[in-house]
Amino acid sequence: MALSLRPARTRDAVVALAVLLVVAVWTLVMAHYEPEPAGRAAAGWALIVIGCGALLWRREQPVAVAVVTLLACGVYYPLSAQDGPLLIAFALALYTTAAEGRFAAAVALAAVTLLAVGLGELRQRPGHRQIDDTSLAMMTGWLISLVAVGRAQRNRVAYLHEVEQRALAAEREQEARARQSATEERLRIARELHDIIGHSVSLINVQSGAALHRIDKKPAPEIALGTAREALQAVRDTSKEALRELRATLGLLRRADEAAPTAPVSGLALLPELVARAAGSGLDVRTRVDGRPVPLPPQLDLAAYRIVQESLTNVTRHARACTVVVTLDWGERVLRLRIEDDGGGAPAPDGPPADTTGSGTGYGTGGAVGSGIRGMAERARALGGELTARAVPGGFRVDARLPLPAPDPHLSPAPAPEADSHPHPHPHSDSDSDSAGKADPA
Known part of the structure; x- marks a missing residue:
């Protein structure tokens, strides 16, 4: 199980590092033009590390990671003057929540986000709003799209898994049918050979045994010769018929690529x-x-x-x-x-x-x-x-x-x-x- 989780954990680490790198570069560029006190800057960097670092566990705990990134964004944007793209971490966490099958939680988090942003804008003084109505509508569509795309990805993965399971089941059924057909064919061949060889060998055994019994009584030479001749002729005829049937049966087995006789x-x-x-x-x-x-x-x-x-x-x-x-x-x-x-x-x-x-x-x-x-x-x-x-x-x-x-x-x-x-x-x-x-x- 641990081995199967390593590739996914590696991918999550790469994604988290890439998001951290984008947010950090953006923050450094903005800090060059809009410097802020050291305390607030340190708090902002701490929130960036927490929000981006939480993405390491986005597949194992998607809801918890989405909550952590949302809280980090909720504190970071009012506190920091740089307004870096930390919201990317929350967007990725929200998408992962929907993609991992937590659709209700993803919808609830998106609704809470919109509600919090709307209440925050309502509390702003006139003329000091950070997000206008157009931006708020775009943000609403953006969050809905993230949840919808995550749900679609979930359905796609489930469909592919179902197709794979059906293919495996069909393959197993085909193998079972092949084994059953092979077993039935072996039984059929065994019956044919048993009937052909058993019948002929039994007749040969009886005929030769009867001839030996008569000869053991030491009859006249001409009688013994006639008895032996009759027995040999019967053995010849019986073995000839057995060989005919055996050749015919083996001939059918050799013509495996031809139509059934x-x-x-x-x-x-x-x-x-x-x-x-x-x-x-x-x-x-x-x-x-x-x-x-x-x-x-x-x-x-x-x-x-x-x-x-x-x-x-x-x-x-x-x-x-x-x-x-x-x-x-x-x-x-x-x-x-x-x-x-x-x-x-x-x-x-x-x-x-x-x-x-x-x-x-x-x-x-x-x-x-x-x-x-x-x-x-x-x-x-x-x-x-x-x-x-x-x-x-x-x-x-x-x-x-x-x-x-x-x-x-x-x-x-x-x-x-x-x-x-x-x-x-x-x-x-x-x-x-x-x-x-x-x-x-x-």
Whole structure:
């Protein structure tokens, strides 16, 4: 605080010294032509020093300094014969009082000054007035101008301060938005990489593990060779698809200066390939389509695909299931995705109630919510939908509801993903009350 006051105090000292120098030179010149007794001269110089010296504290104590300079002038002019320009000190103090926000005090001091000068002139004998009516009117205008200019300066400083604060607030808000955007982008990239790599690596792990298990039984060489060939082919196909999606995602990240892509990396049009890869790990994957498919915006199409992909990844890695049913229910305003398996992670029928936040028991994780379930729920919420996942009697269910855009009469219906050619009974009830949260250790 002391350091911040030093420049202002230095400026005030320079101003006070300049006023003192002007008044002193004027007084010395007038003293050469109108000498006065030594006592009165000494008293006049003392008042000059007091009036000009008080300007050192004009910013810290503006009202007190204005009062001191006014009193010094009130005593100096009747006493001294030189009539030096000591009134400059009072004028500067009055302006500072108004500029520092003490507007009422400045008006009061100006009124007192005019009243004192007027009373003093009234007490003068006829023909001996020091200030005529014209000079008094000019002095009135001068004092009013000082107060008005000081008030205008105060308003200007306040306006500049407000503009500065608004600029700082806007800069802080812009930085906060940039940080928030960067965080959201990191989360989006993390979800994409988790879904792409997690799904493909899980399938590769299951396929290679199954092949090794068969080979460990020491079958005939031709059977072992066929098993290895099938496993390697499945690994090749799965890794090829993973690389395709990974290259596409990284390509979008590299084109930071280009417009946002209009087509997603993946979508429901690739659902048959996704189902085929999951079936290659030994699962019996069936798809069912209800309603009339409609074209989806890129973000919604990608989110629906990722939810199915992550659900199949969880089944492959954790559920120990044999059958999975993927249902696409196309409503008028909502697309409902339901992925159900017959794994062994279900609690008792009187287990915990549904938890629509994506938490709960599932896949043997002890209730810990993994990034997979969280990522699916975040995707659904980002599009104005919801996702629930929980263990149900006989297996596990993921249920997502994604709002559809208003239908466009100029667009043709979207082709439906290839459904299972031999439908089987649904492994679980279609009741909506069975939806709840499930954990994913991924």
